[in-house]
Amino acid sequence: xxxxxxxxxxxxxxxxxxxxxxxxxxxxxxxxxxxxxxxxxxxxxxxxxxxxxxxxxxxxxxxxxxxxxxxxxxxxxxxxxxxxxxxxxxxxxxxxxxxxxxxxxxxxxxxxxxxxxxxxxxxxxxxxxxxxxxxxxxxxxxxxxxxxxxxxxxxxxxxxxxxxxxxxxxxxxxxx
Amino acid sequence: xxxxxxxxxxxxxxxxxxxxxxxxxxxxxxxxxxxxxxxxxxxxxxxxxxxxxxxxxxxxxxxxxxxxxxxxxxxxxxxxxxxxxxxxxxxxxxxxxxxxxxxxxxxxxxxxxxxxxxxxxxxxxxxxxxxxxxxxxxxxxxxxxxxxxxxxxxxxxxxxxxxxxxxxxxxxxxxxxxxxxxxxxxxxxxxxxxxxxxxxxxxxxxxxxxxxxxxxxxxxxxxxxxxxxxxxxxxxxxxxxxxxxxxxxxxxxxxxxxxxxxxxxxxxxxxxxxxxxxxxxxxxxx
Numbered sequence: 001x002x003x004x005x006x007x008x009x010x011x012x013x014x015x016x017x018x019x020x021x022x023x024x025x026x027x028x029x030x031x032x033x034x035x036x037x038x039x040x041x042x043x044x045x046x047x048x049x050x051x052x053x054x055x056x057x058x059x060x061x062x063x064x065x066x067x068x069x070x071x072x073x074x075x076x077x078x079x080x081x082x083x084x085x086x087x088x089x090x091x092x093x094x095x096x097x098x099x100x101x102x103x104x105x106x107x108x109x110x111x112x113x114x115x116x117x118x119x120x121x122x123x124x125x126x127x128x129x130x131x132x133x134x135x136x137x138x139x140x141x142x143x144x145x146x147x148x149x150x151x152x153x154x155x156x157x158x159x160x161x162x163x164x165x166x167x168x169x170x171x172x173x174x175x176x
Numbered sequence: 177x178x179x180x181x182x183x184x185x186x187x188x189x190x191x192x193x194x195x196x197x198x199x200x201x202x203x204x205x206x207x208x209x210x211x212x213x214x215x216x217x218x219x220x221x222x223x224x225x226x227x228x229x230x231x232x233x234x235x236x237x238x239x240x241x242x243x244x245x246x247x248x249x250x251x252x253x254x255x256x257x258x259x260x261x262x263x264x265x266x267x268x269x270x271x272x273x274x275x276x277x278x279x280x281x282x283x284x285x286x287x288x289x290x291x292x293x294x295x296x297x298x299x300x301x302x303x304x305x306x307x308x309x310x311x312x313x314x315x316x317x318x319x320x321x322x323x324x325x326x327x328x329x330x331x332x333x334x335x336x337x338x339x340x341x342x343x344x345x346x347x348x349x350x351x352x353x354x355x356x357x358x359x360x361x362x363x364x365x366x367x368x369x370x371x372x373x374x375x376x377x378x379x380x381x382x383x384x385x386x387x388x389x390x391x392x393x394x395x396x397x398x399x400x401x402x403x404x405x406x407x408x409x410x411x412x413x414x415x416x417x418x419x420x421x422x423x424x425x426x427x428x429x430x431x432x433x434x435x436x437x438x439x440x441x442x443x444x445x446x447x448x449x450x451x452x453x454x455x456x457x458x459x460x461x462x
Contacts, residue, residue, distance in 0.1 A: 018355055020362065030274055030315060036285035037239045039293065049236065052289065069275060070238055127236055132287055133296055135247025 005055045005084060007110050012056045033057055033065065038116075039129045046126040047075070051117040055081060062117055073122040084113040238279050239286050251300035257310035262317045274314055281307045344381055346388075402443040403429060 004012045016026055036052040044050075053062065059077045066072040086108055094105040121127060245251060262270065284304045291298040326335040338352040356363075403421065411417045429443060 018357060020357075020359060022362075029271070030318065031278070032315075034278070034285060035282050036289045037236070037282075038286075038289055052285075069278070070236070072236065125235075130240060130246075132240055132246050132290060133294070133299075 004058060005081060005113055007113075010110075011113075014056060031065070033061070035065070037129075045120075046128070047120045049119045049121060049127055051119065053079065053115045053117045055084070055113040055115055057115065057117075062119070066119075073125075075120040075122040078118045079115045080118070081113055081115050083111045085111050087111070239283055241283060241287070245299075248299055249297075251303070253300060253303050253306065256306035257313055259313045259317060262310075262314055267318065267321065270314055270318060274311070277307055277311050277314070281311070344377075346385065399443075406443055 006012065013032065014028065019026075033054050033056065038050045038052050040048075040050050051062075057065070057079070059079060062077050062079065063074050066074055087110075088106040089109045090104050090106045092104050257273075262273075265273070281304070284307065288298055288301075288304065323333040326333055329335070330337060332338070336353055338350055340348055341351045342348055360366075403426065407421050407425070411419075
C-alpha cells in the first residue's frame with residue numbers, strides 16, 4: 001500500500017475528501033506537482049526513465065500524471081523517498097531547564113523530502129537522453145576550432161624581429 | 177498498428193528532424209500561448225490554421241525545448257502573465273493555460289538539473305521565474321472566482337457552513353461543520369452533530385452553572401440596591417421628585433456588554449455627588 005508522506009505543517013499539500021463507496025473519481029483541477037527528468041549516471045536499459053518528483057506523489061499519481069498530461073504509457077513505477085529525515089534543532093536560548101543535568105531544549109525538524117521515480121516505458125518504447133546544450137549543426141563550429149588551433153600554433157612560433165634575446169631568456173628561466 | 181505509433185515514442189535525432197519538417201507532427205513549442213511577447217522562431221506556423229487551440233504531442237519530447245534552441249547561450253523570452261491579463265480569460269482557457277505552463281515548467285526544471293549536473297550555465301534562467309509567477313497569478317485568479325461563488329451560494333468563502341454554539345462552560349464559539357465518514361445522504365442511522373450543551377453533561381457542571389448564576393444575580397441585585405440608595409439621597413434633597421426611579425435616569429448607568437462581561441460602573445462618585453442638582457444652579461463660592 002502506498003502512503004503519502006506526512007509532515008504536520010507542510011505535507012501532504014493536497015488533502016482529498018474522505019472516500020465512500022460510489023464516490024466520483026478523485027480529480028485535481030490544478031495539479032501543483034512539478035517534475036524534472038534526470039539523466040542517470042549509470043548505464044540503464046533503454047526502457048528506463050528517471051524523474052525527480054515531489055514527496056506528495058504516489059505511484060498511481062505518477063502513472064495518471066504521465067498518462068493524462070503527456071500521454072506516455074508506463075509499465076512500472078517505483079518511487080524511493082529522499083531526505084525523509086528528522087533531526088534535532090537545539091534551542092539554547094529557551095529557559096526551560098529544571099536542573100543542570102537536564103539536556104538543552106531542542107525541536108524536531110524535517111529536511112525537505114522528495115522522491116525519485118524509476119519508470120519503465122511500455123509498448124517497447126525507447127528513450128535516449130538528448131543533450132540540450134549542444135547543437136546538431138556543429139560542423140561549422142568544429143572547423144572554426146581547428147582554425148583557432150592553427151592560429152595559436154602560428155602565434156607560438158618565435159618571431160625573427162628584435163626582442164629575441166629577451167624572450168629566450170624568459171623561456172629559459174630556470175626558476176620555473 | 178499505425179506506423180506513426182512506432183515512430184512517435186522513439187527519440188532518435190533523425191526522426192525528430194524529419195518530423196519537424198513535415199506537417200504531420202505539430203510544432204512542439206506553442207510559444208505564442210505561453211508568454212505575451214513570443215520568440216521569433218515560429219514563423220512557419222502562421223500559414224496553418226487549426227480548429228484546436230493546442231495539439232497533443234506524444235512522448236518525452238515535451239520535456240525538452242525546441243531542438244532549434246539547443247546549444248544557444250541566450251534565449252529571449254517575453255513577460256510573465258499578469259493578474260489583469262488573466263482575469264479576462266474564461267476558466268476553460270485558464271485551465272488549458274495551466275497545463276501549458278506546467279509542461280514548460282517541467283521542461284525548464286529538466287534543463288536546470290542537466291546544467292547543474294554538467295556544471296554549465298543554464299540558457300535563459302529568467303524563464304523559470306516568469307513561469308512560476310504566471311502560475312501563481314493564475315491560481316490567485318481561480319481562487320478569487322471560487323471564493324466569490326461560494327460567498328454567493330453558501331455565505332462562506334470555503335463553502336463550509338458553520339454555526340454559533342455554546343461551550344459546556346457557557347462560552348460561545350463558532351463551530352465549523354466537519355466531514356463525516358459516511359455522507360449524510362447515505363446514512364441509515366442519522367448521527368447528527370450534537371451541540372455541546374447536550375453532548376457533555378455532568379452534575380458537577382450543573383452545580384457550577386447554578387453557582388455562577390447566583391453570583392450574577394447577587395451582583396445585579398446589589399447594583400439595583402445602590403441605584404435605589406442614590407436616588408433616595410437625591411430625592412431627600414429635592415422633594416418634588418417622584419418616588420419611582422425615572423427611566424431616563426436609570427439609563428445613565430447602563431453599561432455595554434463587551435467580551436462577555438459588564439464593566440464595573442461606579443454609582444457613587446463623591447466629588448460629583450455633592451454638586452448633583454436638577455434644574456438649579458450651583459451656588460457661587462465666595
